[in-house]
Amino acid sequence: MYASKADFNLSVGHWGALDGSNEWQDCDSVVVFGLPTMPSAWAVCRYAALQGGVDTDWLASSHRPFVDHKDIRSALRSGQTDIQIIQAINRIRCRKVVDSEGNCLPSDIFILLPTGDQGDQRIETIKKAMPGIKVRDWVIEGLSAKTKTKGMQHKGSKGQTSILNYLANVPVGSYSASLLRKDIKISKSTLSRFQRTLDDIHSETRKTLLGFNVVFHKGGFGRGSDCVYEKRE
Incomplete structure (x- = not known):
């Protein structure tokens, strides 16, 4: 683009x-x-x-x-x-x-x-x-990592960044929440916190996902149901 x-x-x-x-x-x-x-x-x-x-x-x-x-x-x-x-x-x-x-x-x-x-x-x-190119972090709203008083990165924020980076770069296809957890090596609670932010259709996290052409499908009720992230072209 x-x-x-x-x-x-x-x-x-x-x-x-x-x-x-x-x-x-x-x-x-x-x-x-x-x-x-x-x-x-x-x-x-x-x-x-x-x-x-x-x-x-x-x-x-x-x-x-x-x-x-x-x-x-x-x-x-x-x-x-x-x-x-x-x-x-x-x-x-x-x-x-x-x-x-x-x-x-x-x-x-x-x-x-x-x-x-x-x-x-x-x-x-x-x-x-490209000799001479200057490189610095690209800070995207909604992805900035929060810090604790001792300067350690907040686990929830780090997990959110890892999830978004993963979804931004995967090929077109569908990815279950369980597969995502396995690939990124994050805890179930971290992913659950992330997915709760997607319940708000106006959240920055949800908007960021849409910018990556990723649609979140919430899982149904009952044992074995799983959420799915769909990466579209």
């Missing part, structure tokens, strides 16, 4: 139709929602095309070392995601040189990334591809 502050024009693009485009070269800001992820079969086909066929043991393994990579299948998929992110970012005016030192006009880039090593690695890759 691309926007120009000068006249508040808004333009929308999507993964698969961005690379090399000059359509947004005068925009001063880019907001990236969601990350492109190639299917596992893509990485297998790419590797096999360049290195030769692979056997069943290679396909079944979770450890496929190649040169400096512990698992080349994962490395190929991750690398392709990095390439597409950098391509998307550089569709705006930061791609245009404005002086003899190679500088560009000020540009703002907003991107949602997973927490932990995966997100940190994405940032380092972007910094390497």
Whole structure:
């Protein structure tokens, strides 16, 4: 999604139709929602095309070392995601040189990334591809972590941030509350507190979810019922 502050024009693009485009070269800001992820079969086909066929043991393994990579299948998929992110970012005016030192006009880039090593690695890759870029946290209303008097992060707030980051980056599909708890490793009480905030249709948390194209379906009554988060295109 691309926007120009000068006249508040808004333009929308999507993964698969961005690379090399000059359509947004005068925009001063880019907001990236969601990350492109190639299917596992893509990485297998790419590797096999360049290195030769692979056997069943290679396909079944979770450890496929190649040169400096512990698992080349994962490395190929991750690398392709990095390439597409950098391509998307550089569709705006930061791609245009404005002086003899190679500088560009000020540009703002907003991107949602997973927490932990995966997100940190994405940032380092972007910094390497775009020397001199300044990185800071993107504070979104409703996601700011509250702190206790001793400076420790409030568990409920941290859990809420983890849930929203997870839902912002998952592919299109349906995710049960129990699956979400297992993937993020949060307690049942933390998720329950989060889901109670969604009962208010005017809550900032609910609005944030809708911004991620995520719809919350509350579970029914009775044992075994489960809430579902539906990520839409």
